[in-house]
Amino acid sequence: MTVRIDHATTSGTFSLDGRTLEVDNNVWVIGDNTECVVIDAAHDANAILGVVGSRTVTAILLTHGHDDHLSAVGSLWDETGATIHLHPGDRTLWDRVYPDVGPDADLIDGQEIVVAGIRVRTIHTPGHSRGSVCFYAPELTAVFSGDTLLHDGPGATGGSFSDFGAIIGSIERRLLTLPPETAVHAGHGETTTIGAAASNLRAAASGYRPIQPAR
Numbered sequence: 608m609t610v611r612i613d614h615a616t617t618s619g620t621f622s623l624d625g626r627t628l629e630v631d632n633n634v635w636v637i638g639d640n641t642e643c644v645v646i647d648a649a650h651d652a653n654a655i656l657g658v659v660g661s662r663t664v665t666a667i668l669l670t671h672g673h674d675d676h677l678s679a680v681g682s683l684w685d686e687t688g689a690t691i692h693l694h695p696g697d698r699t700l701w702d703r704v705y706p707d708v709g710p711d712a713d714l715i716d717g718q719e720i721v722v723a724g725i726r727v728r729t730i731h732t733p734g735h736s737r738g739s740v741c742f743y744a745p746e747l748t749a750v751f752s753g754d755t756l757l758h759d760g761p762g763a764t765g766g767s768f769s770d771f772g773a774i775i776g777s778i779e780r781r782l783l784t785l786p787p788e789t790a791v792h793a794g795h796g797e798t799t800t801i802g803a804a805a806s807n808l809r810a811a812a813s814g815y816r817p818i819q820p821a822r
Contacts, residue, residue, distance in 0.1 A: 610639050610723045612747060615658045619650030621675035623766045630675050635751050635792050639723035644668055646742060646751045647794060649675055652682035664689040665722055670753025670794060671739040672700030694731060696738025714740055730781050734774020735762040749790040756782055756791055758799040
Protein backbone atom coordinates (compact mmCIF):
# COMPACT_ATOMS: atom_id res chain seq x y z
CA MET A 608 0.00 0.00 0.00
CA THR A 609 1.35 3.42 -0.95
CA VAL A 610 2.69 5.63 1.83
CA ARG A 611 2.01 9.32 1.39
CA ILE A 612 2.59 12.67 3.04
CA ASP A 613 -0.50 14.73 3.86
CA HIS A 614 -0.53 18.27 5.16
CA ALA A 615 -2.68 20.75 7.04
CA THR A 616 -2.05 24.41 7.83
CA THR A 617 -3.43 25.59 11.16
CA SER A 618 -3.48 29.06 12.71
CA GLY A 619 -3.14 30.28 16.27
CA THR A 620 -0.63 31.94 18.58
CA PHE A 621 2.91 31.39 19.80
CA SER A 622 3.88 32.73 23.23
CA LEU A 623 7.37 32.93 24.74
CA ASP A 624 9.27 35.39 26.90
CA GLY A 625 6.21 37.57 27.46
CA ARG A 626 5.42 38.00 23.75
CA THR A 627 2.52 36.50 21.81
CA LEU A 628 2.50 36.31 18.01
CA GLU A 629 -0.05 35.15 15.45
CA VAL A 630 1.36 32.19 13.51
CA ASP A 631 0.46 29.66 10.84
CA ASN A 632 1.83 26.16 11.37
CA ASN A 633 2.33 23.16 9.14
CA VAL A 634 1.11 19.80 10.40
CA TRP A 635 2.46 16.77 8.54
CA VAL A 636 0.83 13.33 8.43
CA ILE A 637 2.73 10.30 7.17
CA GLY A 638 0.98 7.02 6.45
CA ASP A 639 -1.06 4.82 4.16
CA ASN A 640 -4.81 4.28 4.04
CA THR A 641 -4.80 2.36 7.33
CA GLU A 642 -2.40 4.04 9.75
CA CYS A 643 -0.40 7.22 10.14
CA VAL A 644 1.70 9.38 12.44
CA VAL A 645 1.11 13.09 13.04
CA ILE A 646 4.11 15.40 13.18
CA ASP A 647 3.30 18.33 15.48
CA ALA A 648 -0.19 18.97 16.86
CA ALA A 649 -0.63 22.65 16.19
CA HIS A 650 -3.67 24.71 17.20
CA ASP A 651 -6.62 22.83 15.70
CA ALA A 652 -7.25 19.14 16.40
CA ASN A 653 -10.32 19.06 14.16
CA ALA A 654 -8.31 20.25 11.16
CA ILE A 655 -5.70 17.58 11.85
CA LEU A 656 -8.34 14.89 12.22
CA GLY A 657 -9.78 15.98 8.90
CA VAL A 658 -6.47 15.05 7.26
CA VAL A 659 -6.17 11.82 9.26
CA GLY A 660 -9.65 10.65 8.28
CA SER A 661 -10.52 7.10 9.32
CA ARG A 662 -6.90 6.02 9.78
CA THR A 663 -5.41 4.90 13.08
CA VAL A 664 -2.93 7.45 14.48
CA THR A 665 -0.12 5.35 15.95
CA ALA A 666 1.97 8.25 17.28
CA ILE A 667 2.06 12.02 17.70
CA LEU A 668 5.66 13.11 17.05
CA LEU A 669 6.69 16.55 18.30
CA THR A 670 9.60 18.36 16.69
CA HIS A 671 9.97 20.57 19.79
CA GLY A 672 8.14 21.94 22.79
CA HIS A 673 7.02 25.43 21.76
CA ASP A 674 3.35 25.93 22.51
CA ASP A 675 2.25 26.48 18.92
CA HIS A 676 3.50 23.00 17.97
CA LEU A 677 1.74 21.14 20.76
CA SER A 678 -1.32 23.21 21.67
CA ALA A 679 -3.69 20.61 20.15
CA VAL A 680 -1.93 17.59 21.66
CA GLY A 681 -4.48 17.15 24.44
CA SER A 682 -7.49 17.19 22.14
CA LEU A 683 -5.78 15.01 19.55
CA TRP A 684 -4.84 12.47 22.22
CA ASP A 685 -8.44 12.45 23.50
CA GLU A 686 -9.66 11.53 20.01
CA THR A 687 -6.96 9.05 19.01
CA GLY A 688 -5.21 7.73 22.12
CA ALA A 689 -1.94 7.87 20.17
CA THR A 690 1.32 7.93 22.10
CA ILE A 691 2.93 11.37 22.40
CA HIS A 692 6.69 11.58 21.75
CA LEU A 693 8.96 14.51 22.73
CA HIS A 694 12.69 14.90 23.27
CA PRO A 695 13.40 15.29 27.02
CA GLY A 696 15.43 18.44 26.36
CA ASP A 697 12.14 20.28 25.83
CA ARG A 698 10.29 18.98 28.87
CA THR A 699 10.50 22.45 30.49
CA LEU A 700 8.63 23.95 27.52
CA TRP A 701 6.07 21.13 27.58
CA ASP A 702 5.40 21.72 31.28
CA ARG A 703 4.44 25.33 30.58
CA VAL A 704 1.48 24.08 28.53
CA TYR A 705 0.72 20.75 30.24
CA PRO A 706 2.03 21.02 33.81
CA ASP A 707 0.01 18.10 35.16
CA VAL A 708 0.84 15.39 32.62
CA GLY A 709 3.91 14.38 30.65
CA PRO A 710 4.40 13.00 27.15
CA ASP A 711 4.23 9.23 26.81
CA ALA A 712 7.72 8.63 25.48
CA ASP A 713 11.09 10.33 25.13
CA LEU A 714 12.55 10.73 21.68
CA ILE A 715 16.18 9.64 21.40
CA ASP A 716 18.65 10.60 18.68
CA GLY A 717 18.78 7.83 16.09
CA GLN A 718 15.52 6.26 17.23
CA GLU A 719 13.43 4.83 14.40
CA ILE A 720 9.64 4.84 14.37
CA VAL A 721 7.95 2.59 11.82
CA VAL A 722 4.65 3.60 10.23
CA ALA A 723 2.97 1.82 7.32
CA GLY A 724 6.16 -0.18 6.80
CA ILE A 725 8.58 2.74 6.42
CA ARG A 726 11.22 4.04 8.84
CA VAL A 727 11.16 7.54 10.31
CA ARG A 728 14.46 8.37 12.03
CA THR A 729 14.78 10.90 14.84
CA ILE A 730 17.63 13.42 14.46
CA HIS A 731 18.40 15.59 17.50
CA THR A 732 19.02 19.13 16.22
CA PRO A 733 19.32 21.51 19.19
CA GLY A 734 19.40 25.25 18.61
CA HIS A 735 15.86 26.51 18.10
CA SER A 736 15.25 24.80 21.42
CA ARG A 737 17.30 22.36 23.46
CA GLY A 738 15.20 19.37 22.49
CA SER A 739 14.46 20.19 18.85
CA VAL A 740 14.44 17.18 16.56
CA CYS A 741 13.85 16.46 12.89
CA PHE A 742 12.29 13.33 11.44
CA TYR A 743 13.95 11.79 8.39
CA ALA A 744 12.05 9.36 6.17
CA PRO A 745 14.58 8.08 3.60
CA GLU A 746 12.00 6.02 1.70
CA LEU A 747 10.06 9.25 1.10
CA THR A 748 13.18 11.35 0.39
CA ALA A 749 11.90 13.79 3.01
CA VAL A 750 12.89 15.34 6.31
CA PHE A 751 10.41 17.03 8.63
CA SER A 752 12.44 19.84 10.14
CA GLY A 753 10.13 21.57 12.60
CA ASP A 754 11.62 25.00 13.25
CA THR A 755 15.25 23.93 12.87
CA LEU A 756 15.39 24.60 9.14
CA LEU A 757 12.82 26.71 7.28
CA HIS A 758 12.62 27.45 3.56
CA ASP A 759 14.52 30.74 4.02
CA GLY A 760 17.15 29.57 6.50
CA PRO A 761 17.56 28.55 10.14
CA GLY A 762 14.69 28.88 12.58
CA ALA A 763 14.64 31.71 15.09
CA THR A 764 17.07 31.67 18.00
CA GLY A 765 16.22 34.92 19.79
CA GLY A 766 14.25 33.46 22.68
CA SER A 767 14.82 31.40 25.80
CA PHE A 768 16.43 27.96 25.45
CA SER A 769 17.76 28.79 21.96
CA ASP A 770 21.26 29.20 20.57
CA PHE A 771 22.35 30.42 17.13
CA GLY A 772 25.67 28.60 17.11
CA ALA A 773 23.97 25.36 18.07
CA ILE A 774 21.33 25.58 15.34
CA ILE A 775 23.95 26.29 12.67
CA GLY A 776 25.98 23.32 13.89
CA SER A 777 22.90 21.08 13.92
CA ILE A 778 21.96 22.02 10.38
CA GLU A 779 25.47 21.65 9.03
CA ARG A 780 26.29 18.36 10.72
CA ARG A 781 22.90 16.65 10.84
CA LEU A 782 20.80 17.97 7.93
CA LEU A 783 23.06 19.22 5.14
CA THR A 784 24.64 15.75 5.08
CA LEU A 785 21.35 14.32 3.78
CA PRO A 786 20.96 13.88 0.00
CA PRO A 787 20.50 17.30 -1.67
CA GLU A 788 17.23 16.25 -3.29
CA THR A 789 15.66 15.55 0.12
CA ALA A 790 12.48 17.59 0.58
CA VAL A 791 12.47 19.76 3.71
CA HIS A 792 8.96 19.95 5.15
CA ALA A 793 9.20 22.63 7.84
CA GLY A 794 6.98 23.68 10.71
CA HIS A 795 6.17 26.99 9.01
CA GLY A 796 6.20 28.21 5.43
CA GLU A 797 7.08 26.56 2.17
CA THR A 798 8.80 23.28 1.44
CA THR A 799 12.36 23.44 0.13
CA THR A 800 15.16 20.93 -0.44
CA ILE A 801 18.41 20.28 1.38
CA GLY A 802 20.32 21.46 -1.69
CA ALA A 803 18.45 24.75 -1.91
CA ALA A 804 18.72 25.32 1.84
CA ALA A 805 22.51 25.22 1.80
CA SER A 806 22.89 28.62 0.11
CA ASN A 807 20.42 30.25 2.52
CA LEU A 808 22.36 28.84 5.45
CA ARG A 809 25.60 30.32 4.16
CA ALA A 810 23.94 33.74 3.93
CA ALA A 811 22.48 33.50 7.43
CA ALA A 812 25.79 32.38 8.88
CA SER A 813 27.86 35.12 7.23
CA GLY A 814 30.53 36.19 9.68
CA TYR A 815 29.92 33.19 11.93
CA ARG A 816 32.60 30.49 12.14
CA PRO A 817 30.80 27.16 11.60
CA ILE A 818 31.18 24.40 14.17
CA GLN A 819 33.42 21.72 12.73
CA PRO A 820 32.45 18.04 12.97
CA ALA A 821 34.24 16.06 15.67
CA ARG A 822 37.11 13.97 14.37
